Structure formats: C-alpha cells, structure tokens
Amino acid sequence: MSRHSSRASYSSTTPSIILYDTPGHSPQPWAPNIWRIRFILNYKRLRYRTNWVEFQDIEATLRNIGAPPSSVRSDGRPVYTLPVIVDPTRNPSRPEILSNPNTIAEYLESYYPARPVFPEGSRAVQSLFVYYVVEIFAKPLLPIMVPLSAKGLPERSQPSFSHSHAALNPLPPGPHREKAWQIIHDSFDHLASILDKNSFDGDGVCAMGHYVSYADFAICSVLLWIENMAPHDGWARIREWNGGRWVRLREKCREYMDVY
Missing domain, CATH: 3.40.30.10 (Glutaredoxin)
Incomplete structure (x- = not known):
C-alpha cells in the first residue's frame, strides 16, 4: 500500500x-x-x-x-x-x-456495475451482513480502538477527535482491559463460526464462498483499523485467532489495498 x-x-x-x-x-x-x-x-x-x-x-x-x-x-x-x-x-x-x-x-x-461487489441476488443479504459487522461485530472494539486511534492521529487532530468521542475513556492495562479483549475474542469467534458454514461449498474464508465481495471488505476494513492503530496489542492477538482465518482474509483482500 x-x-x-x-x-x-x-x-x-x-x-x-x-x-x-x-x-x-x-x-x-x-x-x-x-x-x-x-x-x-x-x-x-x-x-x-x-x-x-x-x-x-x-x-x-x-x-x-x-x-x-x-x-x-x-x-x-x-x-x-x-x-x-x-x-x-x-x-x-x-x-x-x-x-x-x-x-x-x-x-x-x-x-459502475462492472466487477460487482454485490454478486447477483446478494445485495439485501450483504447489506444486512455489513450492518452486522458495523453495528454488532465491531462494537466491542470501540472502548479499546477509539482511544488508540486518537493517539494515532496527527497531534493537531487529537484534541478534536478525543472531544468527539469523549464517552470512550482509555482502558489501562489490567483486568478490565483483558476482559474487554475477551469480549472481542468472543465476537470474532461468533463471526468465524458463521463463515465456517461456507467450508462445505467454499473456502470458509470469504462470505460468498470463494470470491471477495462487499461483506469481506467490511470485515477487512476493521482488520486494517486494528492493524494500523493497534499493531502490537490488537493485531498481534487477532492474527492468531480462529486458526489464522483473519490473516487469510486480509491476504485475499491484499490486491485491493492500493492507495491513490
């Protein structure tokens, strides 16, 4: 990238x-x-x-x-x-x-219908899936990732970002932070169990079975957020979860990570 x-x-x-x-x-x-x-x-x-x-x-x-x-x-x-x-x-x-x-x-x-991100007949289901990723799956990450994201911004931007997310105070290292990570782990486990159903007629990594789609981009966007803003405390954990599934999904999306 x-x-x-x-x-x-x-x-x-x-x-x-x-x-x-x-x-x-x-x-x-x-x-x-x-x-x-x-x-x-x-x-x-x-x-x-x-x-x-x-x-x-x-x-x-x-x-x-x-x-x-x-x-x-x-x-x-x-x-x-x-x-x-x-x-x-x-x-x-x-x-x-x-x-x-x-x-x-x-x-x-x-x-721009060429190379659709919603394969035929999947728009409603994928929209519901992305809603789940954004509103349910990613929610446990907020108490950890939002304060870390504030620190990861340019210095001039940090006060404004922190003010807009004032309700989310940083979790210091210790039992409360580890409990938060366990809740996140449970959320990843649940999503993995859903995607594993594609192992019967797909690769078990992509939401549509074999090829990436909008649903996968929604998940991978969360992974890149963690990787960029919490490489040691976050991505180092998640890359080991669920048999390395999240690293495999990231690799599936790698060719679409250019920045222009």
Missing part, C-alpha cells in the same frame, strides 16, 4: 473520483468506514485520488464543497463525517457529491 501509487494507464487530464480521507500517524489509511469505499474503488478499478483532510477540518471542508451531512442528530443538527466522494466523471459540470459509506457503496455499484 502506498499513498504515492498512480495508475499510469490513464491520462493526467482524465477526470477522477475524489475520495476524502483523514490521515493517521503512518502512511497507511486507517479509518474502517473509509476503507470500505477504498476497497470498492480498487476492486472496480476506478480511477480516483485521495484528498487528505485532518480530523478537525472535516466539517468545514465538507460544508465548503457542498457535501450532504452523513446523518442528523436528534436535535436536528447535521453531522459531517467521512467518507465522502466527489465524482466528476459522469458529468464534469455537475459532479456527484455523496456521503455515508452505505450510500456511496450503492452509488458505485449502480453506476
């Missing part, structure tokens, strides 16, 4: 999709929701480039480009988060500007 990769087969004047991402402490992207979209862009072999926006500048940047809010708070205030894409390739005079990873995924699949 490299932030400096380029697709030489395209002219430099060819319009490209712009993916808005926020940098971490390393050259590699880290945010799981944004990785889900990057995986799709790479898998579909779409021309794109990344616009890096530090965390505290996200709302102002998105308002400036006219991006829709990703959600609305209960008090009616809009929430601006990444990923966001700007797509001028279909209509350069009126580019599409989209937020919310689910909305973006649906758009890319609908308007």
